[in-house]
Amino acid sequence: MSWALFRRTLAWNRVRLLVLLLVSVGWGILIPVIYTSFSDAFRQMVNSGAIPRNLMSFGSGDFFSLPGALTLGLQHPLAIAFVAVFAIGTPVAAVAGERERGTLEVLLSKPISRRRHYIVVALAVVLLLAAIVAALLVGEVVGAVLLDVSDELEMAELPLVFANGLLLWSAFGAFSLAASVSFDRAGPALSLSLAYLLINYFFEILGSLWPDVQWTQEYSLIHHFNPGQVLQGNADPLDFVILGLATLIPIIWALVVYPRRDLAAPA
């Protein structure tokens, strides 16, 4: 473990982290507010037939229960954007970005193996992701408590929700880091990582809005993070296995490819 590298990786993200923690907590608080304010109105609209029920769903969440609303809040594009800063931005900047800037040359001239470099960056990314996922959940719980609807949540399941969320984003982080160690420039690594996230998101949303292709959701990693289901005590171990594999495979790729790559002189 290189603590200097670990500390510096975190330090480079500290301002972003602070801003995103505040924004994430705020966003989390907002979800129970929307739920308590509009849940009945949404229900009436669906019951009146004005809007098909499936259009009131978004991904695996909905506004008809607090757990469903929390799922929706965590799968909302805004929440995904918050977490993607650390799941995609930080991994891409930490290796491909440093390579493009030429600073990886100096870093790897120090007595740090590439495997160790990878592991330190990965640990820093997981820590940052854990902070944001926790902030989102804390915000949601705070919102539920403030609005006096916390009894609709099974608080004991929250650690499992956190683990499920962290595993999901670690899978995206691992993919981005694998892309990052595979390219000499940040652009291709960033593009590939964003495409991976967007394809997963597209499958999840498409399946929720169009019942005929609901099967696409099974192919989305995002579908395997379902806080509503977990909070109702119905956590599916298979979700954890799938997300675990989706995390492990890019890690193995990176640990094999990165040390074996030729790092030619920066252009």
Next chain:
Amino acid sequence: MAEQQAVEPAISTRGLTKRYGKVPALTELDLDVRPGEIFGFLGPNGAGKSTTIRILLGFLHPSDGRASVLGQDVGADSVGIRRRTGYLPGGISLYDSLSGRDALDYLGDLQGLPPVRRDELCERLEMPASVLRRRVRDYSRGMRQKMGVIQALQHDPELAILDEPTEGLDPLMQHAFYGILADLRAAGRTIFMSSHVLSEVERVCDRVAIIRRGRLMALHDVEELLARRKRRIQLRWRGGPPDLSTVPGLTDVSVDGERIGATLLGDVAPFVRAVASPALLDLTIEPATLEEAFLEYYADDAASPQPEP
């Protein structure tokens, strides 16, 4: 056994080869750098200098052959090598958002050794605390290069690998840098430096390797190389040309009125004796330079057929 260890090369390569696909970047390089010497590695762009350095530091994996640094194999002990080595990359990039001091602290922490030479280097390279407080992004090219030198040498490495170390340094700082190199050599440290600046190599290096198209063309003591160089001679002579036929090593004699030109290889004393006459109006013997040697090696190489890649 102890004697054997004492003379173990600081850098040793045997048959070191690097190919990118079918394109050779380095071909069967055999090189020994002695401990405690300043070794110059000369060659034009694309000759294979950086490829060699990057293999030594583990950035590139050799296609064939082997290399060791400080007795450690570059493939198996790359981290151990880098712990004992200081490296200045060519055209160094540093962390722009950090102050100079923070950048040196960070790189020193990564090295894991105390920066025992930092203060001295900062003083000699004129990087005072007020400059180190500024962010690296505000530094000029020369200041970045000085930062590169300091980060490479601040932990007093056994071996310094310096890629174009004086690039961007003004003449005063180059002079200071040469002083630092001399002190490192006096302290028993080994310096392996690549350079395009022949006068620099001539001035500071003990030995020089000349590389072209990935192949080692020559490996010499600098003094020996200079002694073997041809010198251009020009003289003005009153009356008929002197008899220079007995001067050993004199060739390419040309006469243009009272001006006589020639090329001399070897000792100048016989020539000086031959022209010691009241008829001599003027005499210029150009000093032997590495540049001439360098160009000769490349001319010879260009004239000979190159093996197909």
